[in-house]
Amino acid sequence: MNELETRAMFAGYHPASGDGAVKPAMQPSSTFVFPTAEAGAAMMASAYGLPTGLEPNDPPQGHIYSRLTNPTVDVAEARLAAWDESEDAAFFSTGMAAITTAILAGTGPNRPLWFCSPLYGGTEHFVREILPTMGVTVRELESLDELEAKVAELKEIPGVIYMETPANPTMQLHRMRTAVEFAHRHRTEEHPVWTYVDNTYLGPILQRPLELGVDLLLYSATKYLGGHSDLVAGAASGNKELMGGVKAYRTFLGGMIDSWTAWMLSRSMETLHVRVERQQENCKHVADFLRVHPAIELLQSAWNEDLPAADQAIAAEQMTGGGAMLAITVRGGREGAFRVLNRLKTFQLAVSLGSSESLAQHPASMTHVAVPDEGKQKFGISEGLIRLSIGLENPKDLIQDLDQALEGSAH
Ligand SMILES: Cc1ncc(COP(=O)(O)O)c(C=O)c1O
CATH class of the missing domain: 3.40.640.10 (Type I PLP-dependent aspartate aminotransferase-like (Major domain))
Known part of the structure; x- marks a missing residue:
């Protein structure tokens, strides 16, 4: 039996079903032709969980309409x-x-x-x-x-x-x-x-x-x-x-x-492991830099070094790595955080995460703006908090970018 990465690479498609093409074709059709009216009636009945009228109650396999199923999906x-x-x-x-x-x-x-x-x-x-x-x-x-x-x-x-x-x-x-x-x-x-x-x-x-x-x-x-x-x-x-x-x-x-x-x-899923592992490795370099930076009041990550003791045991039980997301708290509240965000050059100032490029955003005013103040306080979504998603750039450039953006924020 093949290993996980190999199984995931080939799952769902065999070239024999696609004129020998190494990769699956993209099928945009919204609707699919029934082989016969009887087959169509049985397929529709089956899709609605009704008896097909067939003996045994076994409808022909196939696609009906792309809101239900589609070969590319x-x-x-x-x-x-x-x-x-x-x-x-x-x-x-x-x-x-x-x-x-x-x-x-x-x-x-x-x-x-x-x-x-x-x-x-x-x-x-x-x-x-x-x-x-x-x-x-x-x-x-x-x-x-x-x-x-x-x-x-x-x-x-x-x-x-x-x-x-x-x-x-x-x-x-x-x-x-x-x-x-x-x-x-x-x-x-x-x-x-x-x-x-x-x-x-x-x-x-x-x-x-x-x-x-x-x-x-x-x-x-x-x-x-x-x-x-x-x-x-x-x-x-x-x-x-x-x-x-x-x-x-x-x-x-x-x-x-x-x-x-x-x-x-x-x-994209063919390269999932390569991207995630490299993003995680890049994140480790960036976290090591931020952990000792004088402008950072608090670094939160899923890496052991940054987790409270109780969470370290949980991490050991259910995670195999810390991933590529960081949350840093800088001095000076919202003004301090915006100053850093506006100075970043390699990090893109945008919401979302998990992409090939590194992203930075301000949860209190952006992704979590609708969370009431009481909730923000309870979960530590402070005005000085910046969320970083680490991408695939060279980590030296990411570190240099953060270093220049944080300059003058230490006091
Ligand atoms: C953890 C998490 N779950 C769910 C969502 C919602 O996903 P989408 O924006 O694709 O609808 C997001 C989006 O940022 C997210 O960060």
């Missing part, structure tokens, strides 16, 4: 499933489409969502402001250690436990096994308790939550999976039964990815 999904070693994967038009669709598929009036904060701002807004208007009970946990106490206090079992680890932008870690063990203790056939993890920050190369028993991974594929700041997409990957529901919701909510973006993702 199939290749991308097979590649993500190969990287994650998941039972099934699905791509979406954006990370938010993947997250909202998966949450709606897993929750309901008797299936509360319990989430561990902090979350990415868009997810946080959806679960706090929109999901409750749909009749879903939403509860915030400060830590996964509260899970059993909450059950005792509220006499309620969640339908979904949702978390992001490391959390954006300040790198809090959550111990995924705690949620998995809780879910296994409380799930029944009538009331499954699912664990969801947004794995955008470390991705399949540095963190493999399914191996710890997590049920579903969510990704902003706009980040490392795409990796070049030239596409917007999302993904879900995990347990087959759960993914069946997620894909059905995708069909009706309509967040399907388009074939061009799926094709780009298949291509």
